[in-house]
Amino acid sequence: MQAQTLSPPPRSANWLDTLERILPKIVLAPSFVICVVFFYGFIIWTALLSLTPSRMLPRYEFVGIEQYASLFANDRWWLALKNLAIFGGLFIFLCLVMGLLLAILLDQRVRAEGFIRSIFLYPLALSFIVTGTAWKWILDPSIGLQKVLNDLGWTSFTFEWIKDPDMAIYTVVIAGIWQSSGFVMALFLAGLRSIDDSIIKAAKIDGASMPMIYRRIILPSLRPVFFSSFMILAHIAIKSFDLVMALTGGGPGFSTDLPATFMYTYAFTRNQIGLGAASATVMLGIVLAVIVPFMYSELRSTRRG
Template identity: 75%
Template sequence: MDLTAQRMTAAPESGAGTEAKPRLGDRIDAWLPKIVLAPTFVCALVFIYGYILWTAVLSLTPSRMLPKYEFAGLAQFEALFANERWWLALKNLALFGGTFVLVCLAVGLLLAILLDQKIRGEGLIRSIYLYPMALSFIVTGTAWKWILNPELGIERLLHDGGFENARFDWLIDPEMAIYTVVVAAVWQSSGFVMALFLAGLRGIDDSIIKAAQVDGASMPTIYRRIIIPSLRPVFFSSFMILTHIAVKSFDLVMALTNGGPGFSSDVPATFMYSFAFTRNQIGLGAASAMMMLMIVVAVIVPFMYSELRRPRHG
């Protein structure tokens, strides 16, 4: 009996000092996610951040038709800020971006509230609102170019309907051309914003709304005081996405107005393309591209900081 007890107590002690070696399968399981993600990480590092760095280098050189790696300081940025077309492009970006973001948020929220009333045919209506987002900006720009063409579109339709003095020639009006881009962009993106707001509305606890109704609050008051403030994260996400779309808008402007009439609907993205690829001023185009990046950072980072430092209540 004593011998058996000694063997039983000695067995754990003899194995306590030895550690089990990891099996080959465990090593593969540990390294497989890293191996799978490595190509994506390398491509992002090279083709996103690498080219951002390369653009920053080119903006500090006197490059024209071909890259020329000679340090020129801030000469390209000085030339950029002295260019009146650049300031016009910034003005158009402010008009287009501000109007586009505000109208998309308003339209998307209203459409989401409408669909949240459990109306008949909700699925069909939601699909119709979301359909424009499936189109490319080139298709959207081309379609709206036909619609807004005074010889083919809305103005021609009004004239054929007997309204001979009606005018809707925004597409060829230098003062209004940038707003045609707003119309097309809102038509394409408001459905996506609606989907974000609708998901946020469906995530609100119904008991909160019922409690407010028991207290005598009307539905407009409930939406104004409870529901819409609860959608702050959706507003934040929508704002970030729409701002990014506005700053990098290129294909929609090129397809709809081509920056015209003249340069009246020029934006920084079309300015950068024009100088870097058609006027053979790569350095100036790179400087404008870096300024576009700084605009995105200047707009989005403060909002991200204010949202991340906001206390969470769970």
């Protein structure tokens, strides 16, 4: 018997196999290049500008950490960092607390749950510009909440935080919480609905009270949701710009400045690109300092689990 020889596949088949392998790379290549250039490339460019004496236009002369020394000698920058600590701390903490409490409430299968959930999620559909503008009107003593209550007879009621340099930053906190707590509520509600009911029923049979069940079972099960919510809220807080500009414009004076508004002011209105780039680089460092340890801790806990 003669051995049968297998004929090689036609060239068209080889060409189609090759095309099938490289087509995803061809499709993704433009997005990859754009991401590298306009994200990582500009991060590197900003860091380089922070080491130059650039003002209105870039000047590629190395001056070391001179811009960073000027930045940390600027009282306005320290006020922006203080405001970030106040705004970020209260914004993250209160959003987490309110989001969790609202999620627990809705998880009780209350009537009109869908309607209530939509009400709290509605602010998420708005931009921070719209939120800031709306709260600017609400908190304005001449046309907002104070005037309405005064017209209704509460003539002694005053609420002028938005014009008080010591209290204005808290109006930014109020608007930020109103915008984002519904989003956190949705995350926690999804986490609560994913917990196995049989575990809770077994705990009840064993005599555990609901506060103990929440403390020992439900809240520990929501750790990934806490982690995700914290990451998102911290990112929002650190890069907050449009909310402040729409609500207070950084004022009164510059009492509600945040690092993002400081960077914009010095880089684009005071023509100090080098100083603005230095502040932007420090902001990136703050983001990394907050997020990286939490990510490392979460990954280590996941591996141990």
